[in-house]
Structures are given as structure tokens and as C-alpha cells.
Amino acid sequence: MSQPKTKKETEDLLELYRQMLLIRRFEEASAKAYSMGKIGGFCHLYIGQEAVGVGAISALEEKDYIVSTYRDHGHALARGLDPKALMAELYGKKTGIVHGNGGSMHFFDKAKNFMGGHGIVGGHISLAAGMAYASKYRNDGAVTLCFFGEGAANIGSFHEGMNLAAIWKLPLVMICENNHYAMGTPEYRALSVKDVSVRAIAYDIARDHIEGDEVRKVREHVKVAVERARRGEGPTLMEISTYRFRGHSMSDPAKYRTKEELEKYKQGDPLIRAEKDLLNSGWAQEELTKLDETILKHVEDSVDFAEKSEEPPLGWLYKHVYAENV
Ligand SMILES: Cc1ncc(C[n+]2csc(CCOP(=O)(O)OP(=O)(O)O)c2C)c(N)n1
Known part of the structure; x- marks a missing residue:
């Protein structure tokens, strides 16, 4: 994409950069807390993939729905969920976004139409088709x-969801974040195609494929798919190529890839890319440093909030399982 030129364009990129930096700093703090044993369960970091979530979600309206995987921190922050409530959720505290019941993989916020955080690989894709079906049925104009x-593109639920979305022309945009490894399995060992989006052809729906290194480019492409869905012209399957800089989860040392490979992808770090574009379009380094300091403080406040928050009482796990007072 061309360099941002007007004031509006550069301010817009600064806001997208702020969101990506918040995700990066939030996750660095999560990794630290996890290593100190303060966070239990699984924790999958999104570091390296930020331009995909931020770019895609910035193409949405408030009424639209988002459905995510267990690698959900970045999507939740990009949607504007409260970092304090998210950090407290990682800590399993009562003040967490789902009251400490879900942890890292199950962020959820109905007020923001953020419909999870799902731990079953691919299972959420047919749920997303169901949400898009609800929007079509209610005629609420929302896109999911x-x-x-x-890895999820090899799961049955992906194909079922895509087929239903196709035959019912559902307002659904499916974004495959291809980071080239499903846990330790490289894509060439498990995927029959080089580009997941070609699977759209089998379902006769629209498709797109882009590199996920540039946040504004991601938004531009996702917007086309979102507008198509909103016009009632059906779903789109997109592959956005990306890379995770950390292991699959906090317990993965990622020995299945070389240091050289990692370093090569780090050259295309979406944050460095956006920073360069901002500097070239007139922002001063001091302004970006100040922004980073503000974000770091914000993240520290979230950690402090999580640390000081109350533990859920014994028996809390049984709450919210069945409806009460019916
Ligand atoms: C149905 C199911 N099978 C296996 C797992 C274990 N598992 C968790 S993540 C993962 C890899 C998924 O890779 P991919 O879909 O490429 O997403 P990524 O983790 O790279 O973001 C697997 C196999 C699971 N959670 N659910």
C-alpha cells in the first residue's frame, strides 16, 4: 500500500499502530506473568500476527460479530475489550471478563459482540455460520x-460451516490466519493445498489471499468481503498469511523451526512496518516512544488490577452452569 499522506491517513495508521502495540505489550506482560506461575492453563500468544486481527476488526461496525479461537487475546483487544478485565481473566480472578471461569482461551463479551474464544480447533466455524444465520433471519444487517x-481448515466443521454459508448466502467472512504451523506440524504435512482460500472454489463462494504484514492492507481487503456480505451477496473465505513469533503456546519451545526462519519472518514484523510508515509520514520518534510508554503504563495497571483482584470463592465453577431462578 502507498504511504499514508494526509493528516487523516496518518492519524488512522497511528490508531491502528496503537492497537497493535497494546496487543504486543499486553502479551509480553502475560508471558512474564505466566513464566512466574501467576497464570494457569494454556496461553497461546498472538505476537507477530497483530496486523491481521487489528486490520480485520477495524473493517467492522459495532453491530458485527467476532468469533475467535484459543489464540484470542489480540482479537479481543482489537475489539476494544477492557485490558484490565482480560488480564484478570488470565489470572483466573473474579473481575475477569468471564469472571475467571474461562481463562486465556475463552474471552467473551456479549456487549461488544465478541463471541469467544473457542478451544476446539475448527468447531467454532460452524458456530460462526449459525451466528451469521441468526443475523440473516433477524435481518439485523450484521456480519460475522x-x-x-x-490447521482448522482440515476439520469437518470448517467444511460444514462453509457449505451452509454458501447455500444460505450467509453474511460470514472466514479468515484463515495461516501462520504455517498447527502446533508443531508444518502446513505442507497436513494441508492438501498451498493456499486455503482456493477451497472457496469448491463451495462456489468468494475468496481472497493476502500477506498479513501490513495492517491497512488487511483492512482494505477485509472491508471488501464485509461489504459483500452486508449487501447479501454471501460469504468469503480469505487466507491471510502471517507468522507467530512465539511457540504454539507458552509451553512450546518451537524446536521444529530454525532460528534463521524465525529471524527472516521477524524482518517483516507488522509493528516495525507500521512504525517505519509512521516515521516516513512525519511522526517523530519521540511521539512513538511516548505512545509506547503510555501503553506500557496501561498494561502495568492491568497487571496490578489482576494481581489485586479477588480470587473467586470455592464453588464458583458451578455458578453460571445452569440458569438460576427459572
Ligand atoms: C478438535 C481439536 N483437536 C486438537 C486440538 C489440539 N490443538 C490445539 S491448537 C492445535 C493446532 C491448531 O492449529 P491452527 O488451526 O493452524 O491454529 P494456530 O494454533 O496455528 O493459530 C491443535 C491440534 C484441539 N484443541 N481441538
């Missing part, structure tokens, strides 16, 4: 955006 990895 569903994120998943290339």
Missing part, C-alpha cells in the same frame, strides 16, 4: 467475522 488457523 470468524478467525481460525490453517
